[in-house]
Structures are given as structure tokens and as C-alpha cells.
Amino acid sequence: HQDNLLLLWSLIVSILGIGGVLGASGSRYLTVKYGKKKCLLCNNLLMITAASIMGCSKMSQSFEMILIGRFLCGVSVGFSTPLHHQYVGEISPRKLRGFANSTASFFWSLGKAVGQIAGQRELLGSQSRWPMLMASCGIPALVQLLTLPFFPESPPYLLMHKEDQEGCKKAIRQLWGEGHHQAEIDDIMKEKATMKSIKILSVLELMKEPAIRWQLYMIIILTISIQLCGISAV
Structure with a gap:
């Protein structure tokens, strides 16, 4: 029992x-x-x-x-x-x-x-x-x-995934007030262009990537160590 x-x-x-x-x-x-x-x-x-x-x-x-x-x-x-x-x-x-x-x-x-x-x-x-x-x-x-x-919805999401530039501007004005926010919109567009040229890796591909393998191992070890410190038991 x-x-x-x-x-x-x-x-x-x-x-x-x-x-x-x-x-x-x-x-x-x-x-x-x-x-x-x-x-x-x-x-x-x-x-x-x-x-x-x-x-x-x-x-x-x-x-x-x-x-x-x-x-x-x-x-x-x-x-x-x-x-x-x-x-x-x-x-x-x-x-x-x-x-x-x-x-x-x-x-x-x-x-x-x-x-x-x-x-x-x-x-x-x-x-x-x-x-x-x-x-x-x-x-x-x-x-x-x-x-x-x-x-509002996230401005980068509206612009990058929905391609709704007017919705993005409206969300920005609602969040940050009236003003000239073209610089922020340009930054989002640059990020969108960068994302198109970057391949999104799956979890398995990420673990096999040599460039970030050791950083990933360190994060995994730290996360496991936190769980083993007794916080769950507390």
C-alpha cells in the first residue's frame, strides 16, 4: 500500500x-x-x-x-x-x-x-x-x-505571417500610441526577409547540428540539474 x-x-x-x-x-x-x-x-x-x-x-x-x-x-x-x-x-x-x-x-x-x-x-x-x-x-x-x-495581436505576426500591413500599423498605434513607427515596421520586414533565408530546424536536426551541439548539451545538463536539485519534491 x-x-x-x-x-x-x-x-x-x-x-x-x-x-x-x-x-x-x-x-x-x-x-x-x-x-x-x-x-x-x-x-x-x-x-x-x-x-x-x-x-x-x-x-x-x-x-x-x-x-x-x-x-x-x-x-x-x-x-x-x-x-x-x-x-x-x-x-x-x-x-x-x-x-x-x-x-x-x-x-x-x-x-x-x-x-x-x-x-x-x-x-x-x-x-x-x-x-x-x-x-x-x-x-x-x-x-x-x-x-x-x-x-491587439502581435504586430510582427500580422506583418510576417498574415502580410497585413494595415493591421500591423493599427496594432502598433494601439500599443505605442500615435507617431511615426516606420522604423519598427522596417525592422520587422528585415526580420521577415532574414527568416526566409534561414532553414527552420526540427528538434532532431537541432540536436545533430555540430555548430550548436555543445551549447545544447549545456542547456540540457543545466535543466536536468535544476530538476534534480529537489525543487519538485519541495
């Missing part, structure tokens, strides 16, 4: 990563086809669904709901992690782009810290309140779901 319980908790912890791999794998294809804003909105619905399932697991007396919720949560996290950085960077003015991208990592770490604090027994980690803790991941998703419709 104890071994089965240990296996169950191990699955609950690790299934988030499995979902993350699947979510990250489909991120590029879906964002190119449907746009970053639409994908973020749909991803918020997925996270809210996962939070609702996990929040109702105790009432339903079903550990399977925790597994399903954690898996969907992992898919959502894996899908949104690269997408969020791209969208934030692309809607930011050029002079603030680096700062905007760095805030994503800051709030990622802040969210982890808040989650660890909220998980203490004195707060939401008690036997009666843990479903609220598991469902709390739906709160940021709900906030973004309500506020994101007021933001």
Missing part, C-alpha cells in the same frame, strides 16, 4: 512535466497558424479547466482528477512559456523590449515563491484547504482571459 501511494504521488508530480513537453512541442505550429493572442486566450481556458478539475477532486474523491488536472496544467505551462515571452517581446517598444522580457522571468520566480508560501500548512496547505491551493493556478489565467482581449 505504501509503495502504491509513493508511485501515485510520483505520478502526480511528474505528469506536469510530461504535459509540458507535449504543450511545448505544439507551441510553434499553433502560434504560426492561429496567432499568439488567440493561442494565449485558448491556453487560459485550458488552465482554468485544469484548475477547476483539481479544485473539485477532493469533493469528488477522485485522485484521477488530480492527475488529469496536473497533466492539463503541464500542457498549458509548456505551451505558454515560449509563447508568453514572444508575445511580451513583440508588443513592447524596441527600447523596452529587453526589460519586458526580463520581467517574465522575474514574475515566473515570484509566482513560484508565492506558491511555496501559500502551500504552508498555516495558509492553504492544510487538509481542508489544499483544493483551493490547487485551483489557485486558475486565477492568473482568469485575469489574463479578461484583460487580453483589449490588446
Whole structure:
């Protein structure tokens, strides 16, 4: 019985990563086809669904709901992690782009810290309140779901993938205000021309590329080391 319980908790912890791999794998294809804003909105619905399932697991007396919720949560996290950085960077003015991208990592770490604090027994980690803790991941998703419709689609996406120059200009004016933004549009056009001459590698081709092999190995080792440091167990 104890071994089965240990296996169950191990699955609950690790299934988030499995979902993350699947979510990250489909991120590029879906964002190119449907746009970053639409994908973020749909991803918020997925996270809210996962939070609702996990929040109702105790009432339903079903550990399977925790597994399903954690898996969907992992898919959502894996899908949104690269997408969020791209969208934030692309809607930011050029002079603030680096700062905007760095805030994503800051709030990622802040969210982890808040989650660890909220998980203490004195707060939401008690036997009666843990479903609220598991469902709390739906709160940021709900906030973004309500506020994101007021933001435009990414200007580079509109110009590079949809070839909608007027839509791109409208999005830029909405984001950055009235003014002369031709320099930013020219930069996007240069990036588009550069992308046409660059072959997009698959994951397997990327791993076989000699020029970046050692850099890729270093990233993999660092990522694995972070997971082995005990953060998942905490």
C-alpha cells in the first residue's frame, strides 16, 4: 500500500512535466497558424479547466482528477512559456523590449515563491484547504482571459505571417500610441526577409547540428540539474 501511494504521488508530480513537453512541442505550429493572442486566450481556458478539475477532486474523491488536472496544467505551462515571452517581446517598444522580457522571468520566480508560501500548512496547505491551493493556478489565467482581449495581436505576426500591413500599423498605434513607427515596421520586414533565408530546424536536426551541439548539451545538463536539485519534491 505504501509503495502504491509513493508511485501515485510520483505520478502526480511528474505528469506536469510530461504535459509540458507535449504543450511545448505544439507551441510553434499553433502560434504560426492561429496567432499568439488567440493561442494565449485558448491556453487560459485550458488552465482554468485544469484548475477547476483539481479544485473539485477532493469533493469528488477522485485522485484521477488530480492527475488529469496536473497533466492539463503541464500542457498549458509548456505551451505558454515560449509563447508568453514572444508575445511580451513583440508588443513592447524596441527600447523596452529587453526589460519586458526580463520581467517574465522575474514574475515566473515570484509566482513560484508565492506558491511555496501559500502551500504552508498555516495558509492553504492544510487538509481542508489544499483544493483551493490547487485551483489557485486558475486565477492568473482568469485575469489574463479578461484583460487580453483589449490588446491587439502581435504586430510582427500580422506583418510576417498574415502580410497585413494595415493591421500591423493599427496594432502598433494601439500599443505605442500615435507617431511615426516606420522604423519598427522596417525592422520587422528585415526580420521577415532574414527568416526566409534561414532553414527552420526540427528538434532532431537541432540536436545533430555540430555548430550548436555543445551549447545544447549545456542547456540540457543545466535543466536536468535544476530538476534534480529537489525543487519538485519541495
